[in-house]
Amino acid sequence: MRAVLLAKDQISVLLEALLQGRKLFAPVDDGGVMAFRQVGSPQEVVLDYHNSTVPPKRLFFPQSETLFRYGLEGEQLALEEPQPASGEKVLFGVRPCDARSFTLLDRVFTGGNHCDGCYQARRESYTVVGLACTHPRAECFCTSVGGGPFATAGSDVLVTDLGSDYLVEAVTDKGAALLEGLSGCREADEDSIRRRAEAQAAAEAALRGEISTEDVKRKLQEMWDDPFWDRLHEKCIGCGACTYLCPTCHCFDIVDEGSEQQGRRIKIWDSCMFPLFTLHASGHNPRPTGKERWRQRLMHKFRYWPEDHGEVGCVGCGRCVVDCPVNLDIRQVLRDVESLAKKVK
Ligand code: SF4
Numbered sequence: 001m002r003a004v005l006l007a008k009d010q011i012s013v014l015l016e017a018l019l020q021g022r023k024l025f026a027p028v029d030d031g032g033v034m035a036f037r038q039v040g041s042p043q044e045v046v047l048d049y050h051n052s053t054v055p056p057k058r059l060f061f062p063q064s065e066t067l068f069r070y071g072l073e074g075e076q077l078a079l080e081e082p083q084p085a086s087g088e089k090v091l092f093g094v095r096p097c098d099a100r101s102f103t104l105l106d107r108v109f110t111g112g113n114h115c116d117g118c119y120q121a122r123r124e125s126y127t128v129v130g131l132a133c134t135h136p137r138a139e140c141f142c143t144s145v146g147g148g149p150f151a152t153a154g155s156d157v158l159v160t161d162l163g164s165d166y167l168v169e170a171v172t173d174k175g176a177a178l179l180e181g182l183s184g185c186r187e188a189d190e191d192s193i194r195r196r197a198e199a200q201a202a203a204e205a206a207l208r209g210e211i212s213t214e215d216v217k218r219k220l221q222e223m224w225d226d227p228f229w230d231r232l233h234e235k236c237i238g239c240g241a242c243t244y245l246c247p248t249c250h251c252f253d254i255v256d257e258g259s260e261q262q263g264r265r266i267k268i269w270d271s272c273m274f275p276l277f278t279l280h281a282s283g284h285n286p287r288p289t290g291k292e293r294w295r296q297r298l299m300h301k302f303r304y305w306p307e308d309h310g311e312v313g314c315v316g317c318g319r320c321v322v323d324c325p326v327n328l329d330i331r332q333v334l335r336d337v338e339s340l341a342k343k344v345k
């Protein structure tokens with residue numbers, strides 16, 4: 001696959017080229033909150049960031065989405081479905097953990113017997129340009145969960161900051177097509193490939209403290225009634241930040257808005273950390289307290305995902321560590337489970 005070098009001060013040339021005939025989405029500083037937005041000029045794009053506060057998953061799985069509108073015309077029911085996404089788009093500057101999260105979301109929305117056509121159309125309309133993590137933040141643990149700061153899963157192109165240059169590597173045919181005809185760059189040489197390998201080794205070395213997700217899964221399989229869950233949730237305030245900011249969380253609710261004459265059906269993000277999430281119409285709630293909800297969150301990501309898909313449902317982005325208002329650190333919880341697993345070996 002093609003790999004080229006681009007002088008750092010030429011990045012705006014690349015972004016300008018990507019803007020021709022396409023919509024470009026990239027990290028921007030939105031009042032102190034890093035998020036992915038559509039941009040109209042290279043000057044809006046911020047690339048010297050650790051990771052975005054808000055993950056880019058909402059571009060494929062919107063927080064709120066109209067499934068259809070309905071209306072009564074006389075005795076007849078009229079349904080209007082939204083048009084699928086069209087037009088070419090580029091999602092630029094995604095960290096490898098977030099790019100990998102797209103491959104997990106694909107399994108949920110397109111991988112089984114039921115395919116979400118709107119999600120699939122949105123995914124296919126994007127070319128994803130990843131941005132290698134040369135300086136992972138202290139809360140990151142991607143290498144413990146099957147990823148890496150230079151991993152390419154989910155990216156069509158991978159960009160690496162080499163100091164004075166960017167190394168731009170095609171990962172897929174779609175990515176190679178994006179780089180065709182790119183001007184202002186030169187073919188990557190041996191020295192740039194060596195510098196990339198050094199940067200990768202340094203980034204991986206910075207991610208210390210591996211967690212064995214295999215041990216965690218095995219232990220969770222025998223922990224349903226363990227007293228471990230009694231205390232774990234006590235300081236959790238059930239705000240849902242850990243799930244709303246998680247790039248892999250994908251729970252949603254479907255509600256109707258409007259009257260009997262007209263309205264719309266919407267799909268809207270939900271969270272297993274909310275008490276109403278599992279409240280039955282009868283009033284019974286199988287997860288009545290934080291204990292059951294925290295158990296579900298951990299079991300889903302680290303037991304059920306590996307059982308169903310062969311990999312955990314977490315990409316180690318660290319957002320739930322950074323943004324939990326009561327400092328409930330999922331890495332520590334995993335280490336505690338791992339310690340319990342080692343005790344019974
Ligand atoms: S972010 Fe923290 S306090 Fe909020 S629901 Fe998650 S674990 Fe609980």
Ligand code: SF4
Binds near residue numbers: 249315316321330
């Ligand atoms: S569980 Fe936490 S660390 Fe894992 S992907 Fe979600 S937000 Fe990131």
